[in-house]
Amino acid sequence: MSHQCLLVAIVVFITTEAVSGNTEVVKAVGDEVSFGPDKPPPPPVSSITWKHIKDGDTVKAIEWEDGEKLIPNPRFKDITDLDTKTGQITITKLTVEHSGVYTIDISLKEQAQRYTLTVMEPVPKPVIKIEPSDNPGVVYLICEYSDKIIWRNSTGETLTGSAHHPKGKFITVRKEGNPEIFYTCTLQNTVSEETSDRVYERDLFKGFEKPILTNKFVIWISIVVICLVFILLFLFIPPLHGSCAARCERQKTSRK
């Protein structure tokens, strides 16, 4: 008899485990989410409670009892609502803090359905960094992010990037002689996608067309000018002071 009980218990356990759904939901920060029990709770319903389990802590997200909705936890205040007919919970203005497992009790009985919510930061709009190479007809375009990176050119074709340290990907761009060609970098995660501004070929090889404006040239000119200024200061200023002082001294004595 006790064996039969155990067997029944195991069968019940296995079937409830199989039936109980754990639904994974992924949302971006600022989004809204709604989820509910598989079926609307059959009347009569005395109470509905949604619980939030995060890092082993369980709090009540929203509770409906005696015709009154209660939101005891500040994490859910002003952004959470409950449809008492369907049992559906809605949370707006999601933050990373709302990630975790959600369970529902109907008339104090925990339901099989539960939801695992992951709230992610959306990716930022990427900015392409341009780095010159030793070859003036070749530059490197760098996108420094840890999310998924997709490089494209103006024909919309995907370009294969290489790993950039410590993070991101770069592509090697050769001057094609068409100033209208452009390149973009797109970041992607589960909840969002952002594409950089276009970088046109005409903005990449300015130094190539007018080599006189290269950085090296400007740096050399600056160094020469600074050196000249120092040489002038050291060589000419002290003697000038000295000779003036001597002259003034002479003038004073001559006036006496």
Ligand SMILES: *[C@@H]1O[C@H](CO)[C@@H](O)[C@H](O)[C@H]1NC(C)=O
């Ligand atoms: C874009 O990239 C593809 C693949 O590398 C290449 O065949 C195509 O010529 C490129 N188009 C332009 C306009 O650069």
